[in-house]
Amino acid sequence: MFEREEYLEKIGEYLRSKQYASIRELLLPLEPADIAVLLEEGGEETMPLLYRLLPKELAAEVFVELESDSQEMLINGFSNTELKEVLDELYLDDAVDIVEEMPANVVIRILDKATPEMRKSINEMLKYPEDSAGSIMNMEYLSLKADMTVEDALKRIRRQGGELETINTLYVTDSTRHLLGVLTVRDLLLAEADDLIGDLMDTNVVSVNTLDDKEVVAQAMSKYDYLSMPVVDGENRLIGIVTVDDAMDVMEEEATEDIEKMAAITPTDKPYLKTSVFDTFRARIPWLLLLMVSATFTGLIITSFENSLAVVPVLTAYIPMLMDTGGNCGSQASVTVIRALSLDEVEFADIFQVVWKEIRVAVLCGAVLAVANFAKMMLVDRMLLGNVALSPLVAGVVCLTLVCAVAVAKFVGCTLPLLAKKIGLDPAVMASPFITTIVDALSLLIYFQFASHILAL
Amino acid sequence: MFEREEYLEKIGEYLRSKQYASIRELLLPLEPADIAVLLEEGGEETMPLLYRLLPKELAAEVFVELESDSQEMLINGFSNTELKEVLDELYLDDAVDIVEEMPANVVIRILDKATPEMRKSINEMLKYPEDSAGSIMNMEYLSLKADMTVEDALKRIRRQGGELETINTLYVTDSTRHLLGVLTVRDLLLAEADDLIGDLMDTNVVSVNTLDDKEVVAQAMSKYDYLSMPVVDGENRLIGIVTVDDAMDVMEEEATEDIEKMAAITPTDKPYLKTSVFDTFRARIPWLLLLMVSATFTGLIITSFENSLAVVPVLTAYIPMLMDTGGNCGSQASVTVIRALSLDEVEFADIFQVVWKEIRVAVLCGAVLAVANFAKMMLVDRMLLGNVALSPLVAGVVCLTLVCAVAVAKFVGCTLPLLAKKIGLDPAVMASPFITTIVDALSLLIYFQFASHILAL
Numbered sequence: 001m002f003e004r005e006e007y008l009e010k011i012g013e014y015l016r017s018k019q020y021a022s023i024r025e026l027l028l029p030l031e032p033a034d035i036a037v038l039l040e041e042g043g044e045e046t047m048p049l050l051y052r053l054l055p056k057e058l059a060a061e062v063f064v065e066l067e068s069d070s071q072e073m074l075i076n077g078f079s080n081t082e083l084k085e086v087l088d089e090l091y092l093d094d095a096v097d098i099v100e101e102m103p104a105n106v107v108i109r110i111l112d113k114a115t116p117e118m119r120k121s122i123n124e125m126l127k128y129p130e131d132s133a134g135s136i137m138n139m140e141y142l143s144l145k146a147d148m149t150v151e152d153a154l155k156r157i158r159r160q161g162g163e164l165e166t167i168n169t170l171y172v173t174d175s176t177r178h179l180l181g182v183l184t185v186r187d188l189l190l191a192e193a194d195d196l197i198g199d200l201m202d203t204n205v206v207s208v209n210t211l212d213d214k215e216v217v218a219q220a221m222s223k224y225d226y227l228s229m230p231v232v233d234g235e236n237r238l239i240g241i242v243t244v245d246d247a248m249d250v251m252e253e254e255a256t257e258d259i260e261k262m263a264a265i266t267p268t269d270k271p272y273l274k275t276s277v278f279d280t281f282r283a284r285i286p287w288l289l290l291l292m293v294s295a296t297f298t299g300l301i302i303t304s305f306e307n308s309l310a311v312v313p314v315l316t317a318y319i320p321m322l323m324d325t326g327g328n329c330g331s332q333a334s335v336t337v338i339r340a341l342s343l344d345e346v347e348f349a350d351i352f353q354v355v356w357k358e359i360r361v362a363v364l365c366g367a368v369l370a371v372a373n374f375a376k377m378m379l380v381d382r383m384l385l386g387n388v389a390l391s392p393l394v395a396g397v398v399c400l401t402l403v404c405a406v407a408v409a410k411f412v413g414c415t416l417p418l419l420a421k422k423i424g425l426d427p428a429v430m431a432s433p434f435i436t437t438i439v440d441a442l443s444l445l446i447y448f449q450f451a452s453h454i455l456a457l
Numbered sequence: 458m459f460e461r462e463e464y465l466e467k468i469g470e471y472l473r474s475k476q477y478a479s480i481r482e483l484l485l486p487l488e489p490a491d492i493a494v495l496l497e498e499g500g501e502e503t504m505p506l507l508y509r510l511l512p513k514e515l516a517a518e519v520f521v522e523l524e525s526d527s528q529e530m531l532i533n534g535f536s537n538t539e540l541k542e543v544l545d546e547l548y549l550d551d552a553v554d555i556v557e558e559m560p561a562n563v564v565i566r567i568l569d570k571a572t573p574e575m576r577k578s579i580n581e582m583l584k585y586p587e588d589s590a591g592s593i594m595n596m597e598y599l600s601l602k603a604d605m606t607v608e609d610a611l612k613r614i615r616r617q618g619g620e621l622e623t624i625n626t627l628y629v630t631d632s633t634r635h636l637l638g639v640l641t642v643r644d645l646l647l648a649e650a651d652d653l654i655g656d657l658m659d660t661n662v663v664s665v666n667t668l669d670d671k672e673v674v675a676q677a678m679s680k681y682d683y684l685s686m687p688v689v690d691g692e693n694r695l696i697g698i699v700t701v702d703d704a705m706d707v708m709e710e711e712a713t714e715d716i717e718k719m720a721a722i723t724p725t726d727k728p729y730l731k732t733s734v735f736d737t738f739r740a741r742i743p744w745l746l747l748l749m750v751s752a753t754f755t756g757l758i759i760t761s762f763e764n765s766l767a768v769v770p771v772l773t774a775y776i777p778m779l780m781d782t783g784g785n786c787g788s789q790a791s792v793t794v795i796r797a798l799s800l801d802e803v804e805f806a807d808i809f810q811v812v813w814k815e816i817r818v819a820v821l822c823g824a825v826l827a828v829a830n831f832a833k834m835m836l837v838d839r840m841l842l843g844n845v846a847l848s849p850l851v852a853g854v855v856c857l858t859l860v861c862a863v864a865v866a867k868f869v870g871c872t873l874p875l876l877a878k879k880i881g882l883d884p885a886v887m888a889s890p891f892i893t894t895i896v897d898a899l900s901l902l903i904y905f906q907f908a909s910h911i912l913a914l
Contacts, residue, residue: 002663029661033680157646167643168625168684185642186624189614204486206459222709223490225702227625227684244701245682248708252679255712256796262716263792263889264785272797273807277814281821284789288822289829291785296833298777303844306770313763316773320755320780320897327784328721328748328890332741335720339713340729350730357734364738365745372746376753387760432720432889433785440777 002034008041015046024053032058036065048077060089067274068101075106084113091165092118093138093246096125133217134210136250137231137240138165143173146180146198150191157185166243169228172201177237179205179230207232210239217242218250219344258342262335262431264291287433294437298323298444305448308457314389315451318398321373322447326405326439329365331432333358333413338427341417348422354414362410366403374399397450404450405443412438459491465498472503481510489515493522505534517546524731525558532563541570548622549575550595550703553582590674591667593707594688594697595622600630603637603655607648614642623700626685629658634694636662636687664689667696674699675707676801715799719792719888721748744890751894755780755901762905765914771846772908775855778830779904783862783896786822788889790815790870795884798874805879811871819867823860831856854907861907862900869895 007026014023027035027050035054039047039062051074054062063071063086075083087095087110095114099107099122111119121139128134142164144153153170161167170188172181181201191200207230208217221229221244228241257267264287268275275283302309302319309316337354340346346354377395381387413435417427451457464483471480484492484507492511496504496519508531511519520528520543532540544552544567552571556564556579568576578596585591599621601610610627618624627645629638638658648657664687665674678686678701685698714724721744725732732740759766759776766773794811797803803811834852838844870892874884908914 031661031663031681033682154646157643161643162647167646185646186614186618189611189624189642190619204488206488222702222705224488225490227701244684244705245679248679248701248705251705251708251712252800255708255716256800259712259716259719259792259796262719263788265789265793271800271802272793273803273810273814277817277821280793280814280818284786284818285822285825288782288785288789288826292778292782292826292830293833295778295781296837298781299774299838300842302774302777303771306773309773310767310770313767314760316763316766317756317759319776320759320901321749321752323777323780324752324755324890324894324897325745325749327893328745329741331720331889332722332745335716336722336729336737339716343709343713343728345728346730353730357730357737360734361737361741364734365742368742369745369749373749376750380753381756385757432788433781436784437781440781444777 002030004034004037004041007034007038011038011042011046011050015049020053023050027054028058032061033065035062040067040070044073048074056085057089060086064090064094064098067271068098069274071098072102072106075102075109080113083109087114087118091138092121092125092140093136093165096122096135099126128210131214132210133208133212133214133229133231133242134239136214136217136246137210137242138246139240140164141171141228141238141241142167143171143177143238144183144197146172146174146196146201148197149193150188150195150197150200151193153188153197157188166228166241169226169241171205171230171238171241172197173238179207179232179236179238181205182230205230207236207238208242209234214242214250215254215342218247218254221247222251254342258338258428261426261428262338264288264431264433291433291437295440297441298437301441301444301448305452308448308452311457312389312394312451312455314387314394315397315447319444319447322398322401322405322443323436323440325369325402326409326443327432327436329362329406330409330413330435330439333361333410334417334431334435337414337417338431341421341427346418348418351415351418354418355411358410358414359407362407365410366406369406370399370402373402393455397447397454400450400454401443401447404446405439408442408446409435409439412442459487461491461494461498464491464495468495468499468503468507472506477510480507484511485515489518490522492519497524497527501530505531513542514546517543521547521551521555524728525555526731528555529559529563532559532566537570540566544571544575548595549578549582549597550593550622553579553592556583585667588671589667590665590669590671590686590688590699591696593671593674593703594667594699595703596697597621598628598685598695598698599624600628600634600695601640601654603629603631603653603658605654606650607645607652607654607657608650610645610654614645623685623698626683626698628662628687628695628698629654630695636664636689636693636695638662639687662687664693664695665699666691671699671707672711672799675704675711678704679708711799715795715885718883718885719795721745721888721890748890748894752897754898755894758898758901758905762909765905765909768914769846769851769908769912771844771851772854772904776901776904779855779858779862779900780893780897782826782859783866783900784889784893786819786863787866787870787892787896790818790867791874791888791892794871794874795888798878798884803875805875808872808875811875812868815867815871816864819864822867823863826863827856827859830859850912854904854911857907857911858900858904861903862896865899865903866892866896869899 011023039050142160157167168185170183174180181203182205183201187200210231210233217229227244230238231240233239260267266283268283374395382390416430420427420430468480496507556567599617614624625642627640631637638660639662640658644657667688667690674686684701687695688697690696717724723740725740831852839847873887877884877887
């Protein structure tokens, strides 16, 4: 595999001794994604120089892989001719991705230098909502007609195939661009030259709508093992295709977003080290404030039981353990359900099945934790550490609370994400931090109820 | 898109009226993955019947998509001829996946009915470690020789291409199977019939080793936008290929595993509703026990400050808020770093950059949280709720603790995953639950230190 450090060192050496031809030779055999990494590492000073050492086509491929701030910096340094050269080499979907990230003045310059055709397509694609299938599709694809022969089709591929992102999957449309069928380039190669496309094609085509969520598209492509997915408009007219490499990117982004939301972070689409301190702060602080305010309730509960705690102070020592265990149980349940929801394994209709399962798991977990905790409290806290205030009755209160807190945590943890989904919220927000805050308050209430009744406080 | 409920209803109707031909017609146009879902829903009673309605080739495609317990059930009901028919239609990597999940007696039966060639390949592939590139590769691929012409190559595709999983990417090897180059079927179609493969191929081939982690393979394929990745042995001999659909599955599995580990759950590879209560319990209880025992330390800290808490009981009320906020800050930092690590955006060498960034974010977050909290304590808790015991000095202690707890939490949260990675542990384990437990203890220590010094307890 690719050894970044080695390459960086060599490039540094060559730069110092101005051996530009050697740098070019070094970079040429590499994958565009790796060259982009090397350019990024060099930073603003060397990037334009290194970039200009690349041959035109490779340069465009590398350009697509760069972070958007590097792209902006390069474009600002480009002459009009250079900008036009890059644009001519780009696939349409990549061009749109770039335009979406640029500030207005750069966008105007790009649209000015693009061919009229590309400008029209970019403008069309920018109209699709963010996160829709339309926003990630490629409008350049090869379509065949049902009355073509295999020979005609192969001729068309030879004529147009060089400029397209993929020819592995081919779509058949009628004269008004309605999607009729699909076939692969393999089907063409294995058929006879005079076979008709209409006879070879598979008419059962799964397609998505331009307005469908891009996550749905990626999920479907993964489920059906598709290399490309046709995107149609409301009248089943073929508008574009989504290729599997874009679907993989969507899957990765969506997983990152879910993970960030689960940790109470507003998702950003920049890599960690590229995000400014202030942006990271802004993504985190609203949730921290919200959760801090929610924690007020736990404070209120403790305040109202202050007198009881003063009578049996040993009760205070077990508050953190009860809160943490409740929080952990709740987040186990919620995270499992959230992931199952986003993988389409579970839906709201399964709520009773989910609750019934979690309740049984909670009984098992609660029982084991209570027994372990009772033994630990008696053997370690009371005998080993000599905490004589810790009577078996107090330990009983703690363990009874534990059982109930686990049950409540699992119940809240598994139902909230399902309810969120039902009312159209993102279930991922209902993960550990929220669940913990709710479960904390409930656990404390249970704790003090048991304490005041059993210990007669 | 596919409407599960509608299909299930129709199948139910047809089953009751024994209209088997109609069921067959209903299923035929569907994707194998969707048919598998419908079969699973019917359960043990109708699955064998529905399965036998499918034509041979489609049946095998559906079989691959079923859960392993359904596969086992079907195999147990298969006659020897039926089993052989399914095996003949399977791609080798799918056959291996199935064999890996089956109990010994079923494996023996499968190996007995497989062709000698397939048996040999299955045995070979089972030798590769779980989670290695070797374990997910397909050994059936098309390889070309450098001295072939395009015409020869197309002939070979026509002869062998029908039985292969993919022909989109073609690999060129020498007589001892060393990997020399790569080209796409498009390159073939755009070339002249008498061009030499050796002249067309790209000799800069990124490949992976049979023993590389499958996660690394999936990451590389996503990064380089590959549709298939060649897998070579220690001597650069081509052994097999990993296709992009398998890479997508790996990405999805790995994301799920990371998410589960972050929530203190031992990963399982079954869907949520298919996992038994006991298995779910077993995946969760060890972590809960471990974390419960770790929470002992927080208990000990509170016990040792019991006397101070008795003097200023209002301090107790802010323990949950401090613990929760610390935990949330820590999990934000840890989860961000864990995800950046698994996307290869960050490595151990970046530790100082990461810490420096988190410290600055912590200062910003801490300051805002402290100010908000001080205002809330004075306005709500003291004035509105009339808690006169809450002096500005006590509020100051709480807010000062908050600032330090946030800083400690961010520091611990960002360093532990990096350290875990460095010593070869899975960073995902260093997520919220672990961080919370550590941060809880540290926050309390800080709290009581400030309290005893500032309030002179």
